Structures are given as structure tokens and as C-alpha cells.
Amino acid sequence: MKKPFVDKAYYTLVYLIVFIAIIVTLYPFIYLVSISMSSVQAIDNKLVTLFPVDLSFDGYxxxxxxxxxxxxxxxxxxxxxxxxxxxxxxxxxxxxxxxxxxxxxxxxxxxxxxxxxxxxxxxxxxxxxxxxxxxxxxxxxxxxxxxxxxxxxxxxxxxxxxxxxxxxxxxxxxxxxxxxxxxxxxxxxxxxxxxxxxxxxxxxxxxxxxxxxxxxxxxxxxxxxxxxxxxxxxxxxxxxxxxxxxxxxxxxxxxxxxxxxxxxxxxxxxxxxxxxxxxxxxxxxxxxxxxxx
Known part of the structure; x- marks a missing residue:
């Protein structure tokens, strides 16, 4: 049976909210790890947005x-x-x-x-x-x-x-x-x-x-x-x-x-x-x- 339009819209909205919640939850943690693994120059120039830049473990x-x-x-x-x-x-x-x-x-x-x-x-x-x-x-x-x-x-x-x-x-x-x-x-x-x-x-x-x-x-x-x-x-x-x-x-x-x-x-x-x-x-x-x- 095909799902009615209301059910499709409902599940789409639920999945969208869950996806946004995941992004909001994970991004600070990913950014935290990325800063810890980036070089001092990349941090100083504010080049780090999501993933590490110029991978460096000097901080560790x-x-x-x-x-x-x-x-x-x-x-x-x-x-x-x-x-x-x-x-x-x-x-x-x-x-x-x-x-x-x-x-x-x-x-x-x-x-x-x-x-x-x-x-x-x-x-x-x-x-x-x-x-x-x-x-x-x-x-x-x-x-x-x-x-x-x-x-x-x-x-x-x-x-x-x-x-x-x-x-x-x-x-x-x-x-x-x-x-x-x-x-x-x-x-x-x-x-x-x-x-x-x-x-x-x-x-x-x-x-x-x-x-x-x-x-x-x-x-x-x-x-x-x-x-x-x-x-x-x-x-x-x-x-x-x-x-x-x-x-x-x-x-x-x-x-x-x-x-x-x-x-x-x-x-x-x-x-x-x-x-x-x-x-x-x-x-x-x-x-x-x-x-x-």
C-alpha cells in the first residue's frame, strides 16, 4: 500500500528534524577535534571550519x-x-x-x-x-x-x-x-x-x-x-x-x-x-x- 501524502510529509519532517539535530550535535565535537589536530598557523588564520587543516599533533x-x-x-x-x-x-x-x-x-x-x-x-x-x-x-x-x-x-x-x-x-x-x-x-x-x-x-x-x-x-x-x-x-x-x-x-x-x-x-x-x-x-x-x- 502506498502511504498517503500526509504520512509522507510527516516522516519527511521527522527525518529532517533528526538530521538537523545530528548536525547540531556532531558539528561542535568535530570542530573541537579538528582544532586540536590542526597547525597553529591554520588556527591563527581561522582556516579550520570542519576538518583539520595542515594536520599536526604538536598540541597532543x-x-x-x-x-x-x-x-x-x-x-x-x-x-x-x-x-x-x-x-x-x-x-x-x-x-x-x-x-x-x-x-x-x-x-x-x-x-x-x-x-x-x-x-x-x-x-x-x-x-x-x-x-x-x-x-x-x-x-x-x-x-x-x-x-x-x-x-x-x-x-x-x-x-x-x-x-x-x-x-x-x-x-x-x-x-x-x-x-x-x-x-x-x-x-x-x-x-x-x-x-x-x-x-x-x-x-x-x-x-x-x-x-x-x-x-x-x-x-x-x-x-x-x-x-x-x-x-x-x-x-x-x-x-x-x-x-x-x-x-x-x-x-x-x-x-x-x-x-x-x-x-x-x-x-x-x-x-x-x-x-x-x-x-x-x-x-x-x-x-x-x-x-x-
């Missing part, structure tokens, strides 16, 4: 040769890996009992968890707690205060609730304990949801800037986001000279621009490479356990 050699970058990279990887693993473990430990109808504190704890999504103690009390616990200027200051995200707990709780209770009853009759039910049965059945939560937690740790700004004054503990702040916002001749930048004012300005773009590209590459591996779980994981209409 300058940035990647800076020792502080690798220290910040290691710190960010530590915070992301350790933080995400602990986030998933404690989110499972919180969500699993809340998914059980027979748990006598279920309703009260659900209320308190939902309450914290709308109200918090405030920045100053949280800072005072972190300081009094001795976490200031330690790696754990980036992990422990954000150990559990209440929204993610509710997502995982819904996923656990979608598992038929007969499975747990059958395993319990065979002698399985609660930790066995959780980690040997429940967790494998909600892998798509855990994959999505892994992405949520990992991206949050990778991009965490405010916590590091508050709790970490030691430069050797600061993550990549603080390094980017110094490069992007506080870019100065001193920073460029440490990276081996040129000394003339004009060349220094162009080189600073290129270093900024290179630093951004270097910082987002791990997340860009990581995302495709769990993209197939994204929609399924978010909707798993949701209320069906």
Missing part, C-alpha cells in the same frame, strides 16, 4: 607530555573505578531489601529515601561532616559522600521487584541465604539495569568537579576536572610554559586555544569509548521494572 605532544595531566588522569580513574564499584555494591544492598514486601521497615525507609531527593542538610553541614570525619584531603572524600544515589536505588528497587518471587522462594527452600539470593540470583537477572547504573555512576565520578573543589586542596589528589579548570578557565603563560608552549604573545594565544581543545578531547575519550559497550542495555535497563500501562 605538548599536553600528553605534561606530568600533571597523567597524575590527574590516574586520580580520576581511581575515583571512577573504585567509586563505581562501591556505588553498585551498596546500591544493591540498599535496593534489594526495599524490594521485599515482607521487610518490616520497607515503607519507612522508602519514605526517608524519597525525602532526601527533595531536601538535604545543605552544603556547610556536609562540609563540616566531611572535615570532622577526617576525610578532607583524602581520596575517600570523593567516594564516601556519594556512596548511594537515591534515584538509582529506586530504579534498582523496581528492577528487583519485577523478578518473580517464586524464584526466590524456590531457592530459599533449597537452603539459599539472602546474600546468595542477591548476588547469585537477583543481580544476574537485572544486568541491563546495573549496566545503566554503571554508566550513571561512572560518568558522575568522571565529571565530578565540585566535590574536588571543596574537599581536595592537595594538587596530587585532584582529578582531571580540576586540571581542566586550570587549563580552560585559568589558562596562563605559566601553564603554557610548563607545557612547553611558545613565548611570543600571538603564538602563545593560539597555542593556548589549541591546548584547551586538546585537553577537552583527551578528557572525554574514555567515556566516548566506554559508552558503546553498554548502549544496548540503556533503554532496556531504564524501563525494566517500570509500571506498564
Amino acid at each position: 605532544r605538548m599536553v600528553l607530555g605534561y606530568k600533571e595531566l597523567w597524575t590527574s588522569y590516574y586520580n580520576t580513574l581511581w575515583y571512577t573505578v573504585v567509586g563505581t564499584v562501591l556505588n553498585l555494591v551498596f546500591t544493591c544492598l540498599a535496593a534489594y531489601p526495599l524490594s521485599k514486601r515482607e521487610f518490616f521497615l520497607r515503607r519507612k525507609l522508602n519514605f526517608f529515601i524519597a525525602f532526601t531527593m527533595y531536601f538535604s542538610g545543605g552544603l556547610i553541614p556536609i562540609y563540616m561532616v566531611i572535615t570532622e570525619l577526617g576525610l578532607y584531603n583524602t581520596r575517600w572524600a570523593m567516594v564516601l559522600p556519594v556512596l548511594i544515589n537515591t534515584f538509582n536505588v529506586m530504579i534498582l528497587r523496581s528492577a528487583f521487584e519485577s523478578i518473580p518471587n517464586e524464584i526466590f522462594e524456590s531457592a530459599s527452600m533449597d537452603g539459599a541465604k539472602e546474600f546468595t539470593l542477591l548476588f547469585r540470583m537477583a543481580v544476574p537477572l537485572v544486568k541491563p539495569t546495573l549496566a545503566v547504573l554503571t554508566l550513571y555512576y561512572a560518568v558522575a565520578h568522571w565529571n565530578d568537579f565540585f566535590s574536588a573543589l571543596l574537599y581536595l586542596s592537595k594538587q596530587e589528589l585532584q582529578p582531571l576536572t580540576i586540571f581542566l579548570r586550570r587549563v580552560l578557565i585559568m589558562a596562563s603563560p605559566e601553564v603554557m610554559q610548563k607545557m612547553g608552549g611558545q613565548t611570543s604573545a600571538n603564538a602563545l594565544a593560539v597555542s593556548t586555544l589549541q591546548v584547551r581543545y586538546v585537553s577537552i578531547v583527551v578528557s572525554i575519550v574514555p567515556i566516548v569509548l566506554f559508552y558503546p559497550f553498554i548502549q544496548k542495555y540503556f533503554v532496556k535497563g531504564v524501563t525494566l521494572g517500570a509500571v506498564k500501562g
Whole structure:
């Protein structure tokens, strides 16, 4: 059957909007990469519009040769890996009992968890707690205060609730304990949801800037986001000279621009490479356990 004119016009409009959205989304990223790979002369003469001009990797050699970058990279990887693993473990430990109808504190704890999504103690009390616990200027200051995200707990709780209770009853009759039910049965059945939560937690740790700004004054503990702040916002001749930048004012300005773009590209590459591996779980994981209409 031929599609009527209205349907053809509708699909044409939808495809056109999607195409424009793709262009608007991709162009800044392509331009960012192109600037980072172009020569200083091409950038100075504003010849770069879409693709690299006079391909050059001097900016990458300058940035990647800076020792502080690798220290910040290691710190960010530590915070992301350790933080995400602990986030998933404690989110499972919180969500699993809340998914059980027979748990006598279920309703009260659900209320308190939902309450914290709308109200918090405030920045100053949280800072005072972190300081009094001795976490200031330690790696754990980036992990422990954000150990559990209440929204993610509710997502995982819904996923656990979608598992038929007969499975747990059958395993319990065979002698399985609660930790066995959780980690040997429940967790494998909600892998798509855990994959999505892994992405949520990992991206949050990778991009965490405010916590590091508050709790970490030691430069050797600061993550990549603080390094980017110094490069992007506080870019100065001193920073460029440490990276081996040129000394003339004009060349220094162009080189600073290129270093900024290179630093951004270097910082987002791990997340860009990581995302495709769990993209197939994204929609399924978010909707798993949701209320069906």
C-alpha cells in the first residue's frame, strides 16, 4: 500500500528534524577535534571550519607530555573505578531489601529515601561532616559522600521487584541465604539495569568537579576536572610554559586555544569509548521494572 501524502510529509519532517539535530550535535565535537589536530598557523588564520587543516599533533605532544595531566588522569580513574564499584555494591544492598514486601521497615525507609531527593542538610553541614570525619584531603572524600544515589536505588528497587518471587522462594527452600539470593540470583537477572547504573555512576565520578573543589586542596589528589579548570578557565603563560608552549604573545594565544581543545578531547575519550559497550542495555535497563500501562 502506498502511504498517503500526509504520512509522507510527516516522516519527511521527522527525518529532517533528526538530521538537523545530528548536525547540531556532531558539528561542535568535530570542530573541537579538528582544532586540536590542526597547525597553529591554520588556527591563527581561522582556516579550520570542519576538518583539520595542515594536520599536526604538536598540541597532543605538548599536553600528553605534561606530568600533571597523567597524575590527574590516574586520580580520576581511581575515583571512577573504585567509586563505581562501591556505588553498585551498596546500591544493591540498599535496593534489594526495599524490594521485599515482607521487610518490616520497607515503607519507612522508602519514605526517608524519597525525602532526601527533595531536601538535604545543605552544603556547610556536609562540609563540616566531611572535615570532622577526617576525610578532607583524602581520596575517600570523593567516594564516601556519594556512596548511594537515591534515584538509582529506586530504579534498582523496581528492577528487583519485577523478578518473580517464586524464584526466590524456590531457592530459599533449597537452603539459599539472602546474600546468595542477591548476588547469585537477583543481580544476574537485572544486568541491563546495573549496566545503566554503571554508566550513571561512572560518568558522575568522571565529571565530578565540585566535590574536588571543596574537599581536595592537595594538587596530587585532584582529578582531571580540576586540571581542566586550570587549563580552560585559568589558562596562563605559566601553564603554557610548563607545557612547553611558545613565548611570543600571538603564538602563545593560539597555542593556548589549541591546548584547551586538546585537553577537552583527551578528557572525554574514555567515556566516548566506554559508552558503546553498554548502549544496548540503556533503554532496556531504564524501563525494566517500570509500571506498564
